[in-house]
Amino acid sequence: MNTHPRHSATHTPAAQAPPTDRPQQPGRxxxxxxxxxxxxxxxxxxAQVRPLNSLSLDIAAGRFTAIxxxxxSGKSTLLNMLAGLDTPDSGEVTIGDTQLSGLGDAALTRVRRDRIGFVFQAFNLVPAMTAEENILLPSQLAGRKVxxxxxxxxxxxxxxRDRLRHRPHELSGGQQQRVAVARALVTRPDLIVADExxxxxxxASGDEVLGLLRASVDEFGQTVVMVTHDAQAAARADRVVLLADGRLAGELHSPTPEAVAQALMHITTSAHRAAETRAGGAR
Incomplete structure (x- = not known):
């Protein structure tokens, strides 16, 4: 399995982020x-909450992006929008050349089934099915030859290979998540979304799963978008996108765990101060 080299992190600031210079990215x-x-x-x-506030973002093909x-801050809401699981009040999500807002329910279901692979915190495996049956389920639902x-x-x-006939209750948590990753990959989707x-x-199992997501990018050229709260997990990505109050707050390229933790702490502190200021003004 290939490993992804780690370089020094570059933090691209928004209003809340500490200022640094971002190098040009040739041939993005x-x-x-x-x-x-x-x-x-x-x-x-x-009681109104606005998890996304005029947020714009490009996700590069063949890269691993962490949010x-x-x-x-809006990270789970953003992931749901990117995956077509929720719709914005305004704005647009485009996968390849397909604008999601123009699709009816049936067409949107096909996009989610055929073009997006899902890996969730809960493994979402069918208990009565074997590992192999769970992996092949998206292809069967699509009527597609495996x-x-x-x-x-x-x-x-x-x-x-030695676990294909086992059912989920016969597998460890790490093995179940490996089955979920295989299920996400088997249809060769345009995008894999991973929510915590x-x-x-x-x-140990978590590190193994992150290695598999990393390998799906390095070995298969897959595009992966992952929401996480873990700086160690985010550092496995090519790029970390930082959100605060529904807006972009910065990003890091080729991040290290230390750089991710520092940037997240800065943004969290700034968000708390902004919330306190708003609360004080409302009194």
Whole structure:
């Protein structure tokens, strides 16, 4: 399995982020997915919450992007928008050349099924099915013939060849998440979205799953977007996008755990101060 080299982190600031100079990125890869001016509001009056506030973001193809931010910063809402699981009040999400806002329910379901792979904190495996049946379920639902050579390659990479006939309760947490990663990869999606994929795992199993997501980028050229609160996990990505109050607050390229933790602490402190200022002004 290839390992991804770690370089010094470069933090690109927004209003809340500490100032640094960002080097030019020659030959930047094309975006696999583009979010343009996304806004989302829940509730009314004093209970109104706006997790996304005119947020724009490009996700590069063939790269591993991590999304981080304080609680309530909008990271899970953004991931749901990118995956077509939720719709913005305004703005647009485009996967490749497909604008999601123009799609009906059936077409949107096909996009999620055929073009997006999902890895969640809860493994979301079907208990009565074997590991192999769980992996192949998206292909069966799509009525698509399984590429057995591709399936075998994924199973070999993820170390699941001896576990294919086991049901979820016969697998460890790390093995179950490996099955979930294989299920996400088997349809060769345009995008894999991972929502806290190590949240239910011990540190060794979590590191293993992160290595598999990293390998899916390095070995297969996959595009991965992951929401995480863990600086160690985020440092496995090529790029870390930082959110605060529903807006971009900065980013790091080729990050280190220390750089991620420092940037997140700065943004969290700034967000708390801004909230205190707003609360003081409201009194």
């Amino acid at each position: 890869p094309r975006p696999a997915i583009r979010a343009a001016a996304l806004t989302k509001t829940y509730g009314m009056g004093d 981080m931010g304080p609680s309530g 590429d057995r050579a591709w399936f075998a390659r994924i199973v070999e990479l993820l170390g699941l 994929p190590t949240g239910n795992l011990d540190s």
